[in-house]
Amino acid sequence: MFFDMIRRNSKRNRAENSIFFGSLVAAVVLFYLILSLESQNVMQFLYTMESDAVDRLLSLVPVLYAFSLFLIFFLVYFAGKYQLECRSREFGIYLMLGMKRRRLFGILMAEDMWNSILALLAGLPLSVFLSEMASLITSRLAGLGILGHQPSFSLKAALWTAAGFFGVKILAFLILSGRIAGQEISSLMEEGPEEKHRVESSLYPSLRLLAGLLLLLAAYGTAIAGAAWANILTMALTVTVGTGGTFLLFSGLGKGLESFLNKRCKKGLSTFTYRQLQEHVFLKHRSMAVASLLILLALVCFAYGIAVGWVSKGDEGHVVDFTFTGEEEHIRRELAAPELNGMLTGLSRVRVSMLYTEGDTQGAERKAHTFGTAQLTEAVGRLKDTEEKQKLINNLQYFTSPYVISLSGYNAIQKMAGKDTIDLKDDETALYTDVDFSDDRYKEAVEDVCRMDTYLSIDGEQYKVSGTLYTDNFVADRLITIDLGLIVTDTVFDRLFAGEQTSVYWNASVQKELVEEKGLLQAVMQVNSLLKKTDLEYETYLQGLGRQMFYNVASAYVSLYLAAIFLMIANTVISVQYLMQQKKSGRRYRMLMMLGSDSKAVCRSSDTQIRWYFALTVGTAAISSIFGIGSLFGGILPSGLESRAGQLFWTALLMAGLLGIVEYVYITIVMRAGRRHILEMVHPPKERTD
Amino acid sequence: MKQKILQVQGLRKHFGKHGSMTKALDGMTFDVLEGEFLGIMGKSGCGKTTLLNCIATALKPTEGKILLNGEDIGGFDDRRLAEYRGSRIGYLYQDFELLDNLTGRENITLPLAIHGKEEGIEADRLPELVDYLEIREVLDKFPSQMSGGEKQRVAAARALIPDPGIVIADEPTGALDTENARALMQKLNGLNREFGRTILMVTHDAGAASYCSRILFMKDGYIFHELRREFPQESQKDYYERILAAMAQLGGSADVF
Numbered sequence: 001m002f003f004d005m006i007r008r009n010s011k012r013n014r015a016e017n018s019i020f021f022g023s024l025v026a027a028v029v030l031f032y033l034i035l036s037l038e039s040q041n042v043m044q045f046l047y048t049m050e051s052d053a054v055d056r057l058l059s060l061v062p063v064l065y066a067f068s069l070f071l072i073f074f075l076v077y078f079a080g081k082y083q084l085e086c087r088s089r090e091f092g093i094y095l096m097l098g099m100k101r102r103r104l105f106g107i108l109m110a111e112d113m114w115n116s117i118l119a120l121l122a123g124l125p126l127s128v129f130l131s132e133m134a135s136l137i138t139s140r141l142a143g144l145g146i147l148g149h150q151p152s153f154s155l156k157a158a159l160w161t162a163a164g165f166f167g168v169k170i171l172a173f174l175i176l177s178g179r180i181a182g183q184e185i186s187s188l189m190e191e192g193p194e195e196k197h198r199v200e201s202s203l204y205p206s207l208r209l210l211a212g213l214l215l216l217l218a219a220y221g222t223a224i225a226g227a228a229w230a231n232i233l234t235m236a237l238t239v240t241v242g243t244g245g246t247f248l249l250f251s252g253l254g255k256g257l258e259s260f261l262n263k264r265c266k267k268g269l270s271t272f273t274y275r276q277l278q279e280h281v282f283l284k285h286r287s288m289a290v291a292s293l294l295i296l297l298a299l300v301c302f303a304y305g306i307a308v309g310w311v312s313k314g315d316e317g318h319v320v321d322f323t324f325t326g327e328e329e330h331i332r333r334e335l336a337a338p339e340l341n342g343m344l345t346g347l348s349r350v351r352v353s354m355l356y357t358e359g360d361t362q363g364a365e366r367k368a369h370t371f372g373t374a375q376l377t378e379a380v381g382r383l384k385d386t387e388e389k390q391k392l393i394n395n396l397q398y399f400t401s402p403y404v405i406s407l408s409g410y411n412a413i414q415k416m417a418g419k420d421t422i423d424l425k426d427d428e429t430a431l432y433t434d435v436d437f438s439d440d441r442y443k444e445a446v447e448d449v450c451r452m453d454t455y456l457s458i459d460g461e462q463y464k465v466s467g468t469l470y471t472d473n474f475v476a477d478r479l480i481t482i483d484l485g486l487i488v489t490d491t492v493f494d495r496l497f498a499g500e501q502t503s504v505y506w507n508a509s510v511q512k513e514l515v516e517e518k519g520l521l522q523a524v525m526q527v528n529s530l531l532k533k534t535d536l537e538y539e540t541y542l543q544g545l546g547r548q549m550f551y552n553v554a555s556a557y558v559s560l561y562l563a564a565i566f567l568m569i570a571n572t573v574i575s576v577q578y579l580m581q582q583k584k585s586g587r588r589y590r591m592l593m594m595l596g597s598d599s600k601a602v603c604r605s606s607d608t609q610i611r612w613y614f615a616l617t618v619g620t621a622a623i624s625s626i627f628g629i630g631s632l633f634g635g636i637l638p639s640g641l642e643s644r645a646g647q648l649f650w651t652a653l654l655m656a657g658l659l660g661i662v663e664y665v666y667i668t669i670v671m672r673a674g675r676r677h678i679l680e681m682v683h684p685p686k687e688r689t690d
Numbered sequence: 691m692k693q694k695i696l697q698v699q700g701l702r703k704h705f706g707k708h709g710s711m712t713k714a715l716d717g718m719t720f721d722v723l724e725g726e727f728l729g730i731m732g733k734s735g736c737g738k739t740t741l742l743n744c745i746a747t748a749l750k751p752t753e754g755k756i757l758l759n760g761e762d763i764g765g766f767d768d769r770r771l772a773e774y775r776g777s778r779i780g781y782l783y784q785d786f787e788l789l790d791n792l793t794g795r796e797n798i799t800l801p802l803a804i805h806g807k808e809e810g811i812e813a814d815r816l817p818e819l820v821d822y823l824e825i826r827e828v829l830d831k832f833p834s835q836m837s838g839g840e841k842q843r844v845a846a847a848r849a850l851i852p853d854p855g856i857v858i859a860d861e862p863t864g865a866l867d868t869e870n871a872r873a874l875m876q877k878l879n880g881l882n883r884e885f886g887r888t889i890l891m892v893t894h895d896a897g898a899a900s901y902c903s904r905i906l907f908m909k910d911g912y913i914f915h916e917l918r919r920e921f922p923q924e925s926q927k928d929y930y931e932r933i934l935a936a937m938a939q940l941g942g943s944a945d946v947f
Contacts, residue, residue, distance in 0.1 A: 268803055271796050272789065279791040588789045594746065596776025597804045598768060
């Protein structure tokens with residue numbers, strides 16, 4: 001009999017709280033996704049290229065997992081609390097009928113565990129499916145199809161998921177059942193505690209509303225002005241002021257609704273609708289504030305993470321696919337091997353050497369040169385005062401022994417990139433900077449200087465600086481990176497470094513036809529696998545690509561994961577709370593029907609309440625997120641992306657908008673659940689015969 | 691001759707199936723005349739609530755008709771049912787059923803808002819009702835700030851504001867103390883006598899019933915006795931004695947009524 005009861009009660013709990021059950025399934029999915037990260041194809045692929053970075057990311061997994069457990073605990077605790085409150089009368093009746101508290105505890109525990117098992121059984125296959133899909137989509141987007149997709153199931157991840165999930169559920173259950181056990185039967189039996197409308201003088205809530213708004217404005221101000229990033233204390237202060245402001249705002253919001261209510265038309269159920277909403281806000285302002293802050297975190301994480309990943313995806317001036325070092329003859333011989341024959345084209349060399357100047361101890365055994373940048377420095381001085389100018393002045397202080405690049409080698413790169421070759425005379429030089437060291441604004445500043453007809457002097461001779469700055473990488477990845485270098489004609493190069501050993505980089509690209517046929521990544525990988533069999537020393541574009549992919553994948557994974565957890569918890573808490581509160585007001589809805597309202601009007605009222613309830617919570621978060629995201633872009637933007645802050649900001653807002661769509665779908669689901677509850681409640685009362 | 695406001699004709703309501711059928715109403719027939727204050731008394735389980743639920747359209751009768759001003763409410767579609775519920779009958783509940791997140795004023799005007807009645811009605815009728823029921827001080831208070839008597843008078847104002855043809859009162863004094871119960875009954879009596887309101891009241895309380903002009907006694911789903919107050923010669927006290935006597939004579943006792 002009890003087994004049947006447990007099964008029936010569990011089923012009823014799932015049906016009545018489908019949103020909560022759905023969130024439990026989602027929690028299982030999220031746990032598995034983060035725990036199985038290391039066994040996912042994309043990560044395994046990235047591991048082959050960026051093992052250190054991947055290791056660092058994976059070492060974050062336990063922290064993320066523990067953090068998620070902590071958050072999910074609160075979700076389970078609060079949702080469980082509302083559920084048990086709604087059933088307290090039922091528990092009172094069991095006890096009145098003589099059921100021992102121990103048995104009641106056992107039944108509730110069994111119900112909870114049964115639902116947990118079902119959530120796990122639904123969640124695990126779904127999470128395996130989703131992780132496979134995520135892997136497949138990422139592979140497809142990144143062109144990793146050549147790897148061949150291997151289905152992956154991580155038993156370790158599944159076990160940890162189950163352990164964490166049950167641990168959280170049991171802990172929450174023990175605390176909640178402790179509360180039930182401590183209550184008198186009479187208090188359990190009290191009719192669904194329809195919470196009393198709190199009556200307060202109008203002054204305090206208005207003051208709280210005003211104080212909340214002022215604190216939020218102060219937090220927005222310090223966030224957007226960048227003052228929050230000055231030190232940890234100002235940051236803590238901003239966060240505290242913002243959080244406090246949000247709590248105060250919600251605690252006074254009910255009063256704000258009052259004046260709104262007085263101005264509204266009073267036709268139909270509008271007065272009832274806004275009074276209901278006002279009551280929800282009055283009674284649940286703390287949860288609304290917490291949910292709003294969680295949604296804010298979700299919006300900021302998601303928008304910032306994805307935007308940075310997205311915007312920094314750009315090609316890092318990639319021109320060549322492979323760079324070899326070593327003897328020319330050896331390289332040519334290996335590349336002419338039958339398996340490789342024809343796959344690589346345009347083998348060309350770039351010669352690079354450092355121009356050692358007097359006093360530079362590194363070049364003690366080499367010929368010392370003189371290098372003068374006085375005119376260049378003077379030209380920089382003529383620039384407008386900007387951050388870039390300061391950076392340039394700073395960089396010029398270390399521009400004493402520059403790298404010099406041979407023109408013929410760099411022109412070969414220009415050709416490969418499909419650009420015009422550089423035309424330099426022997427008394428001319430062009431500046432080069434690696435794309436890693438320059439963002440758009442820095443590049444513009446250097447070009448402004450170049451256009452000022454300025455000169456550099458080497459060994460007493462003046463070289464006119466070309467008006468163009470060159471940034472195309474002349475090696476495949478990071479074999480050599482140059483902050484500021486000089487391109488000179490081969491004649492000058494030979495003269496400067498006569499009799500000295502210079503660095504020679506041999507570049508080649510994968511044949512166009514092969515790229516067109518297989519896609520760049522697969523073509524490079526295929527050639528790379530063949531080159532691995534040779535004894536050539538080389539680097540490939542794959543390393544840069546792998547690094548880039550890692551940043552994108554890692555930022556997207558972590559930010560999406562956190563955003564999903566925050567959003568899920570916030571939404572579940574407020575929706576479960578709302579629906580439970582709605583249930584407690586069942587009598588009111590029945591009364592409306594008795595007063596002649598029809599079920600459509602009552603459902604419309606419920607929809608409006610839900611829309612407003614969510615709009616107040618999400619709206620506050622959305623407004624705060626504009627300042628939060630803006631502040632993040634002002635404060636902790638990865639180097640190189642400063643100049644793209646505007647683009648990033650709009651991308652981030654677009655991403656936040658995408659979350660808005662998710663939120664809209666969620667609200668629709670809650671509205672549907674609300675309508676279903678209401679229709680169940682307003683059905684004619686059970687037939688009585690007295 | 692007075693017009694029949696409500697006619698209950700051969701009303702039956704059966705629950706369950708053949709083997710275990712309960713006949714909650716078993717052929718009830720009675721009329722409520724315009725301006726009448728009709729009381730219904732009976733043991734627990736005699737079918738009083740079922741009768742009120744049928745009149746309030748919360749239950750569908752198995753057989754029989756209920757006519758309001760000559761119209762069969764069983765034939766009403768959803769739109770007319772909704773109009774009937776909040777506007778053509780007013781309902782007064784034992785436990786008031788005020789919406790406790792609405793102020794007194796909002797509770798009272800809720801039926802008007804639901805039925806989209808012009809605000810003119812509110813302006814005309816509200817002050818009159820509020821003054822008569824002495825609830826002006828509580829109009830802007832929430833139910834939790836009102837006494838039981840105030841709550842029931844607010845509920846009465848809500849039942850009366852749409853100017854219904856009949857007010858159905860289900861044990862209206864059941865949750866009130868003696869003093870508040872008497873005050874409420876005096877108000878209802880006044881509404882009936884002075885304003886010609888038609889009232890149908892179910893009660894256990896002989897004191898409350900003594901305000902009625904006619905009382906129907908129910909037993910096992912049908913009417914088995916009727917008492918009429920002899921106006922003007924019979925005093926309320928004498929009528930009350932007669933009700934008590936009828937209750938005792940007909941097998942009633944304090945614990946069954």
